[in-house]
Amino acid sequence: MNPVIAVDNLRVRLGKREILKGISCRLGASGVGKAIGLLGPNGAGKSTLIQTLLGFHKPSAGSAQILGFDCHHQSLDVKTRIGYMPENDSLIADMTAVAFLRLMGELSGLPAAAALEKAHETLFHVGLGEARYRNVGTYSLGMKQMAKLAQAIIHGPELVILDEPTNGLDPAARQRMLVLIKEMKEQHGMNVLLCSHLLHDVEQVCDEVVILKDGQIVHQCDLVAERQANKRFVQLQVSGDDRNLAAALREIGAEGVSESAGTWRIVLPVEIEVNALWRISARENLRITKLAYRRDTLEEIFLKAVGHLQPLPQPEVAHGRI
Amino acid sequence: MAVFKRGYQRYDGPLTGPVTRFLAVPRFVWPKILGQRFVVILLVLSLFWPLMCAGFVYVSNHADLLPSLGSGGDDGIRKMLAIDGKFFAIFMNVQSTFAILLAAIAGPGLIAPDLANNALPLYFARPLSRWTYIGARMMVLFGILSLVTLIPGLFVFGMQASLASTAWLQANWFLGQGIVLGFLLYIVMVSLIALTCSAYVKWRVVAGALVLAFFFVLAGASQIINQVLRVEWGSLLNPGYAIYTVWCALLGVEATDDAPGAWDCFTVLLLMLGALLAVLLRKLRPVEVVS
Numbered sequence: 001m002n003p004v005i006a007v008d009n010l011r012v013r014l015g016k017r018e019i020l021k022g023i024s025c026r027l028g029a030s031g032v033g034k035a036i037g038l039l040g041p042n043g044a045g046k047s048t049l050i051q052t053l054l055g056f057h058k059p060s061a062g063s064a065q066i067l068g069f070d071c072h073h074q075s076l077d078v079k080t081r082i083g084y085m086p087e088n089d090s091l092i093a094d095m096t097a098v099a100f101l102r103l104m105g106e107l108s109g110l111p112a113a114a115a116l117e118k119a120h121e122t123l124f125h126v127g128l129g130e131a132r133y134r135n136v137g138t139y140s141l142g143m144k145q146m147a148k149l150a151q152a153i154i155h156g157p158e159l160v161i162l163d164e165p166t167n168g169l170d171p172a173a174r175q176r177m178l179v180l181i182k183e184m185k186e187q188h189g190m191n192v193l194l195c196s197h198l199l200h201d202v203e204q205v206c207d208e209v210v211i212l213k214d215g216q217i218v219h220q221c222d223l224v225a226e227r228q229a230n231k232r233f234v235q236l237q238v239s240g241d242d243r244n245l246a247a248a249l250r251e252i253g254a255e256g257v258s259e260s261a262g263t264w265r266i267v268l269p270v271e272i273e274v275n276a277l278w279r280i281s282a283r284e285n286l287r288i289t290k291l292a293y294r295r296d297t298l299e300e301i302f303l304k305a306v307g308h309l310q311p312l313p314q315p316e317v318a319h320g321r322i
Numbered sequence: 323m324a325v326f327k328r329g330y331q332r333y334d335g336p337l338t339g340p341v342t343r344f345l346a347v348p349r350f351v352w353p354k355i356l357g358q359r360f361v362v363i364l365l366v367l368s369l370f371w372p373l374m375c376a377g378f379v380y381v382s383n384h385a386d387l388l389p390s391l392g393s394g395g396d397d398g399i400r401k402m403l404a405i406d407g408k409f410f411a412i413f414m415n416v417q418s419t420f421a422i423l424l425a426a427i428a429g430p431g432l433i434a435p436d437l438a439n440n441a442l443p444l445y446f447a448r449p450l451s452r453w454t455y456i457g458a459r460m461m462v463l464f465g466i467l468s469l470v471t472l473i474p475g476l477f478v479f480g481m482q483a484s485l486a487s488t489a490w491l492q493a494n495w496f497l498g499q500g501i502v503l504g505f506l507l508y509i510v511m512v513s514l515i516a517l518t519c520s521a522y523v524k525w526r527v528v529a530g531a532l533v534l535a536f537f538f539v540l541a542g543a544s545q546i547i548n549q550v551l552r553v554e555w556g557s558l559l560n561p562g563y564a565i566y567t568v569w570c571a572l573l574g575v576e577a578t579d580d581a582p583g584a585w586d587c588f589t590v591l592l593l594m595l596g597a598l599l600a601v602l603l604r605k606l607r608p609v610e611v612v613s
Contacts, residue, residue, distance in 0.1 A: 015611065054447050054608070056446065056608045057609075076449045076451070079448055079450075082447070083447075086444070086447075089439065090439065090440045090443055091439055092436070094435060095350075103350050104448070106338070106342075106346035107346055107347070107449075107450055108337075108448050109337030110337070111335070111336070111338055111342075114333060114335055121328060121329075121331070124326045154333075189332070190332070
């Protein structure tokens with residue numbers, strides 16, 4: 001299946017600084033609604049990557065393609081197939097929401113009558129139906145976010161790029177936004193590229209995740225596969241001198257890392273029972289105070305990827321498409 | 323089914339072409355501009371001079387009526403009533419004043435709000451390039467300024483052509499061509515000045531004043547250069563003078579001997595347009611890159 005986004009050794013230089021340093025990845029699947037999370041610490045190059053995909057920056061090397069079209073050389077073809085919701089306030093304030101959406105629809109290639117119809121339809125869809133004849137400039141922050149989402153999807157694009165869509169939203173509005181994003185991929189078959197700092201949001205709606213750091217992809221995983229993977233992650237809390245625990249775990253074929261004093265995360269191979277941990281603890285004169293099965297949360301994946309957490313040893317079975 | 327009951331569905335119909343998309347911007351902006359009171363007043367005022375000219379054209383083509391009014395039918399009056407290049411040069415000069423005023427009122431609201439509201443990424447994330455965006459914004463001004471320049475100009479020329487003999491049209495067809503080309507060049511220049519001011523100055527009033535100042539300041543500067551250096555080429559810096567010289571050349575009106583020629587003026591105007599375009603393009607970026 002063709003990827004929605006294909007990036008090959010993409011390098012982008014802004015001024016004298018190289019922001020993206022040879023990124024390569026294939027994300028999403030054309031024709032299948034999928035959500036891809038784009039994560040990374042500040043200055044990692046997320047926005048630059050998005051802007052390069054939108055054709056705003058010229059790659060200094062490599063290429064980026066969306067739905068098979070080159071983002072730089074065939075940018076008009078790309079732009080007819082994508083919708084973009086910018087992070088910052090980005091609206092035409094002195095227009096009613098209907099007029100604003102209609103203009104955006106027509107600029108995307110919708111005939112005038114269809115644009116008007118879709119403007120109403122989309123505004124009702126995002127919950128701005130009652131306020132659609134108000135000037136966009138008078139909207140609250142949450143309403144503006146919804147209006148931005150509406151303009152991104154009015155023409156029914158195959159790929160919607162959302163830059164921090166839940167910024168500044170109250171919990172109810174945030175939940176509504178996430179529901180809309182889920183609907184976009186599940187009911188309408190759109191692909192979504194979601195750039196957010198809120199890992200919980202990404203975890204809730206995304207199927208794939210790409211983590212950028214210093215202009216490079218440091219991790220890429222399929223969250224669905226991660227969720228389904230039968231990894232046996234164990235969280236262990238012990239009291240006593242646990243300096244030899246890592247070596248003892250390796251003896252039985254398990255791998256573990258110390259998260260903090262007395263707190264360990266361990267990957268148990270399938271053939272090893274939990275009882276083995278009790279035996280090792282007894283041998284090392286350690287008292288187990290807590291033992292729990294657990295999976296990596298996205299937060300842990302993220303922190304590991306950006307180097308704020310010691311990396312977990314990788315199991316032999318490859319999960320996701322690293 | 324009512325829209326609110328129908329729910330959202332992805333659009334899968336045919337898409338319009340680049341020309342329709344290009345014209346979407348002016349279609350949305352024209353009603354707003356024409357809804358401004360000052361614009362309407364200016365448009366009405368700008369019609370008086372063409373009407374007077376039209377009356378003059380009528381009278382000049384019915385000069386045989388004049389002796390009956392007791393004004394005499396000598397050659398002096400007939401020469402004064404002649405419809406020639408000079409007549410249209412004066413006509414264009416007067417109408418150009420209204421065009422500048424209109425551009426000063428309508429122009430500042432074209433780009434500044436998009437920059438203030440950070441709307442450019444929305445435009446450029448769609449199949450619309452920077453050139454198309456500028457073209458669409460210029461199209462807005464082209465439509466408005468045509469109402470006081472091209473359309474009345476062609477109306478007066480057409481009236482003269484219809485009232486005069488075929489021989490007159492055969493001898494003076496270049497006047498029509500001069501009106502079209504001269505006003506087109508003028509509209510492009512004024513539009514670019516207005517758009518550039520709109521792109522760099524946030525406040526409409528200040529941007530409008532800057533459009534007017536562009537002409538006055540450069541006219542003053544060109545006079546200072548001429549006086550201080552005792553030269554004539556300083557006039558080239560005066561866009562009003564330069565465009566008038568080009569018009570005169572297009573309409574077959576003799577220019578002053580010592581002053582810079584039409585080709586010099588035309589070249590300077592082209593350079594000025596290029597500079598304005600470069601300055602405008604520099605400002606119109608979908609994202610600001612901080613180096």
